[in-house]
Amino acid sequence: MSERKFPNPREEDIMAGNRRLSRPDSSLPDWEMPDTAYRPVPIVWFTGAFFLHFIVSSAFLMILLAQAAWVPIVLAALAGGAVFKWTWDRGMSGAGAGWKVATIIMLGVNMLYVIAVSLSV
Numbered sequence: 001m002s003e004r005k006f007p008n009p010r011e012e013d014i015m016a017g018n019r020r021l022s023r024p025d026s027s028l029p030d031w032e033m034p035d036t037a038y039r040p041v042p043i044v045w046f047t048g049a050f051f052l053h054f055i056v057s058s059a060f061l062m063i064l065l066a067q068a069a070w071v072p073i074v075l076a077a078l079a080g081g082a083v084f085k086w087t088w089d090r091g092m093s094g095a096g097a098g099w100k101v102a103t104i105i106m107l108g109v110n111m112l113y114v115i116a117v118s119l120s121v
Contacts, residue, residue, distance in 0.1 A: 042095035049087040052104055053080055057114045069118040075091040080107050 057076040064072045084107055093104060 040091060042092060042099035044100060045087050045090050045095070046103055046106065047091045049083050049103060050110070053083045053107060053110050054082070057110055061114060061117050065121060071119070072118050073115055077111060080111055083107065
């Protein structure tokens with residue numbers, strides 16, 4: 001039999017310099033941290049709030065376009081309040097001040113979008 005050029009990862013350690021990349025009893029390298037837990041970050045809450053409020057507000061605008069201008073504005077404001085509370089309860093209340101301010105500004109800008117579209121029709 002010919003001698004193998006590379007070590008067999010099923011039988012021996014695979015090394016890269018002084019770091020072990022693979023062991024026979026494990027499919028993950030030693031430096032990989034598979035036992036970590038998911039920790040949501042404020043960008044996830046912010047993005048979720050943005051998309052949810054934008055989609056709900058746009059749906060109100062499309063469905064209620066023939067109604068008086070104040071109807072979609074009021075419904076979008078109520079939806080914005082619900083999204084705000086949901087986002088705060090998810091964990092935004094513990095986030096940094098910048099994320100809190102950005103979330104409030106983003107919901108306000110979404111409301112400006114609703115107001116502009118409602119009043120332009």
